Amino acid sequence: MNNSFIRKYVNSIGMRMIIIFISVMTVIIMINIYIYTNVNKIVWNMNQVYEKNFTLNLIQEELMQIQTSMTEYLENKNTDSMENYYRYVQEFQDSLEKLNKDVVDDKYLLMEKNIYNISQKYIALTDKNIEYKRGRDIVSYRISYEESLKLSQYLSDYIKSLNNRIFISNSSNYQTILAVLRHTQQLSMGILIIAAILIIILVTFATNRITRPLTRLAIAADKVAEGDLFIEPVEITTDDEVAVVTKAFNKMLASIREYIEKITENMARERELQEKELLMDTHLKEAKLNYLQAQINPHFLFNTLNAGAQLAMMEEADRTYQYIQNVADFYRYNVSNSKSVSLKEELELVDNYMYIINVRYSGDIEYNKIIDEDLSSVIVPSMILQPIVENSVKHGVSDIDWKANIYVRVWREDNNVCVSVRDNGVGINQEVINEIYSSDNKVYDRDETSDNGVGLKNVISRLRLYYGVENVMQINSEGKDMGTEVVLLIPCQEGEDNV
Incomplete structure (x- = not known):
C-alpha cells in the first residue's frame, strides 16, 4: 500500500x-x-x-x-x-x-x-x-x-x-x-x-502528456452519452491524476458489462466445479480401493510364503526353508518401497537376491563383498544396488562359459561413499554406456527394467533427483569378455557422523 x-x-x-x-x-x-x-x-x-x-x-x-x-x-x-x-x-x-x-x-x-x-x-x-x-x-x-x-x-x-x-x-x-x-x-x-x-x-x-489523455477521455464520454456502452476502454498511458480519472471511467463501463456477464459466468463456473467434484470423488474412491487391494495382496503373499517356510522347516527341508525365507524378505523389501534406507539394508537385499539367483543357477555365480562397516549406516535411496547386481547377472554373467564372479565393494573416497559392483562377464560397449549416461532423469517403472541398461538408467535418474548432482555413476568396461564395473558415487551428507 x-x-x-x-x-x-x-x-x-x-x-x-x-x-x-x-x-x-x-x-x-x-x-x-x-x-x-x-x-x-x-x-x-x-x-x-x-x-x-x-x-x-x-x-x-x-x-x-x-x-x-x-x-x-x-x-x-x-x-x-x-x-x-x-x-x-x-x-x-x-x-x-x-x-x-x-x-x-x-x-x-x-x-x-x-x-x-x-x-x-x-x-x-x-x-x-x-x-x-x-x-x-x-x-x-x-x-x-x-x-x-x-x-x-x-x-x-x-x-x-x-x-x-x-x-x-x-x-x-x-x-x-x-x-x-x-x-x-x-x-x-x-x-x-x-x-x-x-x-x-x-x-x-x-x-501534451496531460492534454492527450484528457482529449481521449472526452471523446469516450461523448460516445457513452450517445448510448454506446460497449466501447473499448480508454487507454491509460500515464500514472498521474489523469490516469485516476480514466481508471474510474473505465471501471464504470466495465461494471455495467460485468453485471450483464456475471450470471452466465457464475453458472458456467458452478457447472465446472460440480464436474470437478464428481471427478475427484471418483478418483478418491479408486485410490481407496487400490490402497485396500495393495494391503490385502502383500499380506496374503507373505502369509503364504511364511506358511511354506514353516512347512519346509517342519519337513526338515532347510534349503527350501532358507530359499522361501529369502524370497519373502526380498519381496517384503520391494513392497515396502521406502524412500530412504541405510546402505546396510541395501546390501542385505543384494545378499537375499544373490541367494535366490544362486538357487536358480545351482550356485554357479560366486558372490564376494568387501564392506567398510563404518559406512553401513549411510542413508541412500532404496533399490539402488539390487538393479545393478541384477543387470550384472542378466546381461553380464548369465550366458558365459567360464566361472561367474560378482564383487561388491564399499569404501570412502574424498567427499563420496563409493559402491562398486564388478563382474567378469561379457562386458559392455561404449555406445550403450553413453546411452545410459544420457538419462533424462525419468524414473522408470519396475516393469520397464527388463531391457538392458534401463535398470541402470532408473538408478541414475533417482540418484540425480535425490542428491541434486549429475555425476552419480561411473561405468567401466575394457571391452568384450573383459567384465564390467559400475561405481555409485554417493555424496556425503552433512551431519552424518559415520561419514
Whole structure:
C-alpha cells in the first residue's frame, strides 16, 4: 500500500514538473561548477607562477640582509649582527628549499638549480668570513669578504635575470587567461540559452502528456452519452491524476458489462466445479480401493510364503526353508518401497537376491563383498544396488562359459561413499554406456527394467533427483569378455557422523 502511494505521488503532475525543474537546474549547476573549477584551476596556476616571482624576490631580499648583517659584524664584531646573520641565513635556506634542485630540460628550472648551488657556495663563503674574523685572521677574511661580495652581486644579478624572464612569461600567460575567461563567459551564456530552450521543450512535452489523455477521455464520454456502452476502454498511458480519472471511467463501463456477464459466468463456473467434484470423488474412491487391494495382496503373499517356510522347516527341508525365507524378505523389501534406507539394508537385499539367483543357477555365480562397516549406516535411496547386481547377472554373467564372479565393494573416497559392483562377464560397449549416461532423469517403472541398461538408467535418474548432482555413476568396461564395473558415487551428507 505504501509503495503504491509513493509511486502515485512520484508520478503525479506536480511532482513531474518539479522533477523536470530540478533536472534542468542540476544540469546548469553542474556545468557552472565545471566552469568555476576550471577557472579556479587556471587562476591557481597563475598564482603558482607569480608565487615563483615572490619567492625569488624574497631570496634576493634575504641575500641582501645576509650581506648587510655579515658586513656589520665584520666591521663592528657586534653580537646582535652575528645573531641577525645566522637568522637571515636560516630564512635564506628555507626559501632556497622551494627552488628546483634536480637536473631537468626546462631552462627556468635549471636556472633555479644554479641559484640554489651558487647560494650554497655563497653561504659557505660567508661562514668562512665569520670564522676568519673570530679567529683574527685579517688577511684571509678580507680576501674572503671580497669574494663573497662579488658572488653576492653575481647571485643578485642572476636572480633578477630569472625573475624578469618568469615575469615576461607570466605576461604571456595572463593574455591566455583573459582569452580563456572570455571563452568561458561565452560558454556560460550559450549554456543558459540551451537550458532555456530545453525547459520550453520539456514543459511542452509534459503539457501534451496531460492534454492527450484528457482529449481521449472526452471523446469516450461523448460516445457513452450517445448510448454506446460497449466501447473499448480508454487507454491509460500515464500514472498521474489523469490516469485516476480514466481508471474510474473505465471501471464504470466495465461494471455495467460485468453485471450483464456475471450470471452466465457464475453458472458456467458452478457447472465446472460440480464436474470437478464428481471427478475427484471418483478418483478418491479408486485410490481407496487400490490402497485396500495393495494391503490385502502383500499380506496374503507373505502369509503364504511364511506358511511354506514353516512347512519346509517342519519337513526338515532347510534349503527350501532358507530359499522361501529369502524370497519373502526380498519381496517384503520391494513392497515396502521406502524412500530412504541405510546402505546396510541395501546390501542385505543384494545378499537375499544373490541367494535366490544362486538357487536358480545351482550356485554357479560366486558372490564376494568387501564392506567398510563404518559406512553401513549411510542413508541412500532404496533399490539402488539390487538393479545393478541384477543387470550384472542378466546381461553380464548369465550366458558365459567360464566361472561367474560378482564383487561388491564399499569404501570412502574424498567427499563420496563409493559402491562398486564388478563382474567378469561379457562386458559392455561404449555406445550403450553413453546411452545410459544420457538419462533424462525419468524414473522408470519396475516393469520397464527388463531391457538392458534401463535398470541402470532408473538408478541414475533417482540418484540425480535425490542428491541434486549429475555425476552419480561411473561405468567401466575394457571391452568384450573383459567384465564390467559400475561405481555409485554417493555424496556425503552433512551431519552424518559415520561419514
